[in-house]
Amino acid sequence: MQSHKTGPWAGRLALVLGVVASVLILPATAMAGIEGGCTGSVVIDGTTYGPNNDTVDNPIVVPIEQDGVVALWEGEVPFDNRNNQGELGIVVGPFTIRIADWGGANTENDAGNSGSYSIEEFKDLFPVPESLIPRGVYQLSGEHTADGGRCTGTVMVKLEGSGTIGIATAVGAGVTFLTLLGAGLRRKS
């Protein structure tokens, strides 16, 4: 009589899928906003964002597929702002890649600043077509230090749109998942 092996196979496959799927539902790390009393905001495409936009569910949305979008930003510190310096970076795993820095004597002790930044200028930073600019969510981390105090903080930024890289990584994840299952194939003895 021929044995029926489909049942045990299906059970084992379901268990493996369950273990891998449990990784997918791990909650995102809680973010901290801005500490030190500094305030700031940015207006992009008619929406005002601030320090509270520090989670994946509530990010600063940058519509990079729209042409001519300009971000209007302003910031203020509550302390003596002479001899200030600061930097901003993208968090990648345990590292932070610096993308901007500033600083100066500021002898007039200006406590605030404002300006505008063209999204087109941002897109020009990438030496690739617009469709190949990586989309998705990024955690930005920054700090500002002056004679009178220090502020640190993080915000979440989402580059909105459908990029080619996301599709490529999804295909890569699918292919490598199948090869991962292949590791469980019993070798012929």
Added chain:
Amino acid sequence: MRGRPILGFISGLLFGLFLAFTLQQFGIMPLSTLSVIGFPIIGIVVGLGLAAWAPFGNKT
């Protein structure tokens, strides 16, 4: 090990990295330490575990 540990190690590592970047690209999770370091480690453990368990294929 009855399965394929080298395949499990490499594919687990790559699957973890691809998973981290896919979740980031689709706006589900940023490139945190958990995703960039943790996912590949979990992938390697799952790959080696599968190789040790070898649940698929004929037992003979």
